[in-house]
Amino acid sequence: MKAVRISCLAALLGIYACAIGAGVLTRGGYAQQDREHAGERPGAVHWLGTDDLGRDRLVRLLYGARTSLVLAPAAALLATALATAIGSAAALMGGGVERAALYLTDVVSSTPWFFALLMVRAVLPLNVDPALSVAITFAILGLLGWPQGVRPMAARSGAMIHSEFLQQARAAGIGPMRLLARHLAPNLAPVAAAHFWATLPVFILAEANLSLLGLGVAEPLPSLGNLMTEIRDFQNVAQHPWLLAPALLLVAVMGALQAISQPVRSSYDCT
Amino acid sequence: MNFFVKILWRASWRIALRLVTRLPLIALLACTLLCLAPGFDADERRLDLRLSSQSIAALAKAQQGTRNPLAMSAGYLAAVVHGDLGESTTFGAPVLELVSDRWPATLRSLVGGLCGGWLLAAGTATLVALLRSQAMSSAAGTMATALISVPSALLGLIAMLLNGPVAGAMAVVIFARVYQYAGRILERTAGAPHVVCAVGAGLSRWRLFCFASVAPALPELIAVGAASVGMALASVVPLEVVCDSPGLGQLAWKAALGRDAPLLLFVTLAMAAAANLSNTAADTAIEALARRRT
Numbered sequence: 001m002k003a004v005r006i007s008c009l010a011a012l013l014g015i016y017a018c019a020i021g022a023g024v025l026t027r028g029g030y031a032q033q034d035r036e037h038a039g040e041r042p043g044a045v046h047w048l049g050t051d052d053l054g055r056d057r058l059v060r061l062l063y064g065a066r067t068s069l070v071l072a073p074a075a076a077l078l079a080t081a082l083a084t085a086i087g088s089a090a091a092l093m094g095g096g097v098e099r100a101a102l103y104l105t106d107v108v109s110s111t112p113w114f115f116a117l118l119m120v121r122a123v124l125p126l127n128v129d130p131a132l133s134v135a136i137t138f139a140i141l142g143l144l145g146w147p148q149g150v151r152p153m154a155a156r157s158g159a160m161i162h163s164e165f166l167q168q169a170r171a172a173g174i175g176p177m178r179l180l181a182r183h184l185a186p187n188l189a190p191v192a193a194a195h196f197w198a199t200l201p202v203f204i205l206a207e208a209n210l211s212l213l214g215l216g217v218a219e220p221l222p223s224l225g226n227l228m229t230e231i232r233d234f235q236n237v238a239q240h241p242w243l244l245a246p247a248l249l250l251v252a253v254m255g256a257l258q259a260i261s262q263p264v265r266s267s268y269d270c271t
Numbered sequence: 272m273n274f275f276v277k278i279l280w281r282a283s284w285r286i287a288l289r290l291v292t293r294l295p296l297i298a299l300l301a302c303t304l305l306c307l308a309p310g311f312d313a314d315e316r317r318l319d320l321r322l323s324s325q326s327i328a329a330l331a332k333a334q335q336g337t338r339n340p341l342a343m344s345a346g347y348l349a350a351v352v353h354g355d356l357g358e359s360t361t362f363g364a365p366v367l368e369l370v371s372d373r374w375p376a377t378l379r380s381l382v383g384g385l386c387g388g389w390l391l392a393a394g395t396a397t398l399v400a401l402l403r404s405q406a407m408s409s410a411a412g413t414m415a416t417a418l419i420s421v422p423s424a425l426l427g428l429i430a431m432l433l434n435g436p437v438a439g440a441m442a443v444v445i446f447a448r449v450y451q452y453a454g455r456i457l458e459r460t461a462g463a464p465h466v467v468c469a470v471g472a473g474l475s476r477w478r479l480f481c482f483a484s485v486a487p488a489l490p491e492l493i494a495v496g497a498a499s500v501g502m503a504l505a506s507v508v509p510l511e512v513v514c515d516s517p518g519l520g521q522l523a524w525k526a527a528l529g530r531d532a533p534l535l536l537f538v539t540l541a542m543a544a545a546a547n548l549s550n551t552a553a554d555t556a557i558e559a560l561a562r563r564r565t
Contacts, residue, residue, distance in 0.1 A: 107296045110547050114505040115523060115539040116304060122527035122535055123308040136309070205422050209509045212424040215527055228425065232513065234432055247425060254420030 005263075008256035015253060019069050022062035030063035031055065031220045041240070048242050051230075061246055064222035068204055069253065071138040076200040078142030080149060080192050087153025088180075088188060091161060102154065109147035116144055117206065121215045130221040137216055141203045149195035156191045160184055190264075197261035201254055208250055224250045274563070282555040289551045290544055295348055297543045301536055302344040347536065356537050361529030366537050369522060374541075377518035380511070381503050383438025388445025388499065395446075396454040400461035401480055411454065418447035424509035437516045444506045445499055452495045460484040490557045497553030501546050 018025060038054035040046055048057035090101035120140050124133065160166055161184075169183055204224070210216035211225025212232075219226065227246035230236065237243050322330075350357065356366035399408045418426075423444050430440035460466070461484040469479050485492075511520035519538055526534040 104296075107293050108300065110293065110501075110543060110550055111297050111300065112501065112504045112539070112542040112546055114508055115535070115542050116301065118508065118523055118527040119301060119532075119535045119539055120304050120308050122530050123305055123532065125309055128309075201420075208422040209424050212422065213509060213512050213524055215524075225422075228422075231425070231428060234428075247421075250422070251417070251420045255416060258416045258420060 005259055008259040012253065012256040012260065015065060015249070015256075016069060019062055019065035022059070022066050026056070026059040026062060028056070028059065030060045030222050032059075042242050048245055049240070057242070057245070060222040060227060061249065064224050064227045064246065065249060065253075067134060067217060067222060068207055068224040068250075071134065072141075072203040072207060073196075073200055075138040075142035075145065075203050076196050078139070079145030079199050079203075080196045082143070082146035083149030083153050083195055084188060084192050086146065087150040088157040088184065090150070091154045091157035094158075098154065102151065105147045105150040108144075113144045114206070114209075117141070117210065118215065121210065128218070130218040133218040134221055134223065137207060137210065138203070141206055145199045145203065148198070149191075152191050152195070153188065156188055157184065160187050194264050197257075197264045200261070201257045204250070204254065204257075224253075274559075278555065278559045281559075282552055285555055286548055286551045289547055293547055294540060294544060295344070298348055298536070298540060299340060299344040301539055302347065303340040305532055305536070306338050306340045306343060347533075351537075357533030359526065359531050359534040361526055361531040361534065366534050369534065370519065370537065370541070373518050373522050376516055377507060377511070377520060380437040380441055380507065380516065380518060381500075383436065384441025384445055384506075385499060385503050387438060387442030388449055388503075389496070391442060391446040392449040392453055395450055396457045397480070399454060400457045400484060401476055403461070408454075408458065411450065415447045415450040415454070418443055419451065422509070423506040424513050427510040427513035430510075431514050437510050437514045437518075440510050440514065441503055441506055444510075445503055448502050449495060449499050452498075453492055456488045456491050456495070457484055460488045490560055493553050493556050493560075497549045500549035504542050504546060507542075 023029075033054040034046075034050060034056070035054045037046065037050050039052050040050045040054075042049045046056050046058065048061065050056055051060070086101060086105070090098040117140055121137070124136060128136070166179070166183055169179060174183075207216055207223060208225035208228065211223055212228055214229070216225045217223035224246050228250070230243045231247060347357070354367075356370070358364065359366055359369055362369055395411050399411055423440070426443055427437070427440045430437070430443075461480060463483075466479055466483045469483065470476060507518065507520035508524055509520075510516070511518045512524045515521070519541065523535060523538040525531075526538065
């Protein structure tokens with residue numbers, strides 16, 4: 001099992017390296033058109049062919065992977081930071097504040113977040129810039145993904161606050177900020193890491209689903225989700241199987257992420 | 272019998288109380304999201320070149336007046352209480368009419384998907400726990416992981432390609448997610464030292480599975496059941512859109528494309544009510560189980 005996880009990690013790092021280095025590895029940007037070779041099959045020049053606008057599919061795939069694989073972790077980090085802040089603050093304050101925070105968390109987590117996501121996406125400005133649209137999409141994911149992490153975080157923080165080592169540190173005169181930064185935060189890190197790894201694949205899939213429905217990342221900016229929209233035409237896929245490349249890359253990334261994060265997520269289940 | 276009637280009463284009260292206390296809060300949250308969104312006051316009509324600058328300014332002013340989440344949610348809920356769910360700007364029809372036409376399709380998909388997914392997951396988990404075969408456990412786990420890695424919309428496309436129903440695709444979505452939790456829970460209880468000892472002593476595996484593996488895990492399985500309703504609701508939109516099924520998910524998508532806030536708000540509240548209903552029912556069932564055991 002360890003060997004599988006190591007090979008998955010190596011594959012994921014390779015994909016990340018290619019995605020982040022897309023600008024160096026490829027000639028021209030994701031929007032560059034080669035109008036004389038529009039709709040071309042894979043060949044020596046364009047390894048995955050070109051789309052109807054003459055844009056190189058491989059270049060777009062690398063840039064699309066960069067969009068999804070860099071911004072989804074950023075959104076997961078935001079969700080984890082929010083969950084940590086709300087959970088630990090609730091546990092530190094205790095009493096009514098803790099009950100109110102946990103009640104609010106329950107209310108938010110009982111709202112089907114995909115519908116909330118649709119609602120916010122629906123009221124974005126009409127002339128929004130593609131770069132801004134992608135930032136907003138992932139920011140919304142981050143802002144809606146915190147509730148699941150609050151209860152484990154509050155439980156862990158609550159247990160920490162009453163622990164002997166923390167009481168000893170408090171008795172030794174260590175200030176609250178130092179206590180939080182040096183003693184509480186490192187002990188919350190495993191729970192935070194588990195929440196991060198649990199939300200990351202969810203956010204990548206959510207972006208893919210939203211973009212497949214035309215509500216995610218806007219053209220011409222590519223993402224793994226909006227590159228898959230071409231698959232919706234089945235007959236086209238039967239004749240041009242290379243259109244499946246974004247879907248295969250997404251499944252590979254997701255599979256690798258699931259395999260790598262399995263031990264961390266298992267520890268989360270036990271908390 | 273008296274015990275079950277009591278539970279039903281308790282569940283009904285709890286569900287009613289939870290809906291009454293939570294739905295206004297969810298409405299307020301939804302309205303806050305809408306009001307805070309950067310394009311809240313954007314109106315497609317403002318891009319119409321035929322309109323004069325005065326008309327565009329008047330449209331902008333009309334939109335700005337409602338940018339207060341508290342007032343918006345209070346007004347919306349008051350109208351809902353009086354039976355007025357508003358009018359869809361996309362379809363030009365009352366929201367109630369649109370929803371009542373489409374909810375049966377969504378309910379069919381949800382019931383079919385949840386039943387199918389749970390049957391598949393429970394069947395596989397039972398086989399894995401009874402046979403205690405490492406190869407089978409790995410194969411089932413790998414299959415669930417592979418299926419979890421595919422976006423729901425893509426599973427919907429595959430179902431459409433195979434002429435399968437939306438419920439079939441939803442069953443696959445639910446199977447993958449439920450198996451990951453339920454399978455692990457059942458594997459743990461079936462591998463507990465006292466169960467292994469009892470198997471060694473020659474007790475029936477099937478009987479042990481029912482009374483020593485499933486029974487202690489029931490509260491956790493009920494919790495997974497409630498969570499699976501939320502998972503099914505989340506997959507309704509992509510599946511109905513790609514499979515062209517005229518349900519609430521497709522309606523919500525069309526409303527999102529048409530910036531139809533009243534329709535989206537109602538569908539979101541309806542879905543939140545469904546999720547809360549299942550969560551409360553699960554909480555009551557878990558409490559009743561605990562009480563019966565003590």
